[in-house]
Amino acid sequence: MKHYIGPNNPMHAQFNALAAYQACHFAYAFKDGVATLTLNRPERKNPLTFESYAELRDLFRALNSATDVKVIVLTGASGNFCSGGDVHEIIGPLTKMSMPELLEFTRMTGDLIKAMRLCPQPIVAAIDGICAGAGAMMALAADMRLGTAQAKTAFLFTRVGLAGADMGACALLPRLIGQGRASELLFTGRAMSAQEGLQWGFFNTLHEPAELLDKALALAAELAAGPTFAHGMTKTMLHQEWAMTLDQAIEAEAQAQAICMQTQDFTRAYEAFSSKQKPVFQGD
Numbered sequence: 001m002k003h004y005i006g007p008n009n010p011m012h013a014q015f016n017a018l019a020a021y022q023a024c025h026f027a028y029a030f031k032d033g034v035a036t037l038t039l040n041r042p043e044r045k046n047p048l049t050f051e052s053y054a055e056l057r058d059l060f061r062a063l064n065s066a067t068d069v070k071v072i073v074l075t076g077a078s079g080n081f082c083s084g085g086d087v088h089e090i091i092g093p094l095t096k097m098s099m100p101e102l103l104e105f106t107r108m109t110g111d112l113i114k115a116m117r118l119c120p121q122p123i124v125a126a127i128d129g130i131c132a133g134a135g136a137m138m139a140l141a142a143d144m145r146l147g148t149a150q151a152k153t154a155f156l157f158t159r160v161g162l163a164g165a166d167m168g169a170c171a172l173l174p175r176l177i178g179q180g181r182a183s184e185l186l187f188t189g190r191a192m193s194a195q196e197g198l199q200w201g202f203f204n205t206l207h208e209p210a211e212l213l214d215k216a217l218a219l220a221a222e223l224a225a226g227p228t229f230a231h232g233m234t235k236t237m238l239h240q241e242w243a244m245t246l247d248q249a250i251e252a253e254a255q256a257q258a259i260c261m262q263t264q265d266f267t268r269a270y271e272a273f274s275s276k277q278k279p280v281f282q283g284d
Contacts, residue, residue, distance in 0.1 A: 018066040021059065025052035027077070028059075033070035033224035034217065035063075035121075042078035045130045047086035050093075053108055053134075060115035070224035070231075070283065072119075073216050074142060075126040076135075079209065084133020084156070091160065106166075109134060113167045116141040117239050120232030122223050126216035127151045128209050132191075137167040140176065140202075143235060146216050147203040149194050156189040164189075175242070177202055227265040228283035 019030040027038035037056075039046035048056075063069055076082050085091060094102060116123060116138070125142035131153040139145055139153065155173065157166045164170065164186030173182040177200040185192055197203040207215045223231060233256050241249045260266060265281045272279035 016065055016067045018059075018062060019068045023055065023059070025049065025055045030069070032221060033068065033228075034073060034220045035069045035071075036073040036075065036217070038075050038077055039082050039135075040077040042076075042080065044086065045080040045083035046076040046078075046135070047083045047089075048134050049086050049089045050105070053085075053112060056138075057108060057112040057115050060112065060119050063119040063121055064115075066121075069121055070228045071220040072121050072123045073126060073213075073220050074123055074138065075213060075216065076128070079150075080129035081125075081127045081131040081151070082133075082135025082138060083130050084135050109137075109167050113137060113141045113172075120235055121228075122220075122231055122235060124216050124220050124223075126212050127153070127203075128212055132156055134167065137169060137172075140169070140172050143238075144204050144219065145197075145202060146212060146219070147194050147197060147206050148209045148212055149206055150209060151194040151197065151203070151206075152191040153197055153202065154189060154191040155185050156191075158187065159189040176200075225281065227260075227263070227269070227281045229263050229265060230260045233260055 018035065021028055021030070021035075023037075027036075027040045029036045029038075037059075039048070039052075041047060063072065094105065097105070122144065123142040125139045125145045127139055127145055127147045129148075129150055129152070131139050131151055133154070133156055136153050136155050155164060155166075155169055157164050157169070169186060170182075173186065176182075177185075181200055184190075192200075192202065194203065194206055198206055205215070237249075237253060237256055241252065244252060264284050265279070268281060269279040
């Protein structure tokens with residue numbers, strides 16, 4: 001599988017500065033600390049290819065070290081989020097691959113989800129229309145999901161003869177919506193409606209399609225203006241504490257909070273409170 005951010009890429013030496021990143025297989029925009037990634041193959045409902053999988057994985061890995069990107073917005077073009085892996089460009093070729101080649105591919109798709117969970121920036125997914133397969137998994141890997149009434153989310157792996165266990169679905173989805181609901185969606189592959197998603201906790205909020213991206217960008221701007229070092233610590237703890245006992249989690253949070261108390265943003269917040277002003281955080 002190709003690597004799109006590596007020693008031969010001009011961005012390789014600038015992992016701490018990704019504002020000027022030039023994407024090859026999706027649209028990328030940056031403004032005021034917010035990077036917006038738009039899956040943009042609207043004629044096919046924005047499916048993923050081998051190349052876009054690899055580039056997304058590499059970019060999210062690079063974001064782990066980016067100091068200028070504070071928040072990420074992930075969305076799709078023209079009224080759909082993502083229809084999953086392209087039937088002709090991925091599924092067809094997979095039927096002709098050897099086991100080592102298949103495992104290389106499935107590990108790469110899982111590595112994309114790992115990279116999304118491990119990057120410190122909060123990820124806000126703006127989801128309209130079709131959100132299926134690998135697209136549903138990318139939405140699930142985001143930290144917050146904003147949707148529309150037209151959003152249809154389907155973990156449809158069983159519909160193509162595969163297990164519902166794909167890209168971490170059996171770990172992530174039950175934690176978000178519960179074991180029974182997750183089991184139903186993963187066994188049947190049926191689409192979850194937007195209202196179900198809102199009631200079950202998959203979506204944080206629902207909006208009109210024309211307002212969706214603006215709402216996501218507004219949330220991202222609010223987060224980008226906050227204590228971004230502390231946001232990164234929050235995301236790390238949310239991820240790591242799944243594997244901890246309560247005692248371990250409390251101790252880990254004590255250490256995390258002590259580290260945050262050494263930041264300048266903590267001092268800024270106190271000084272602003274003392275002077276009855278709003279703190280201006282700088283992420284250090």
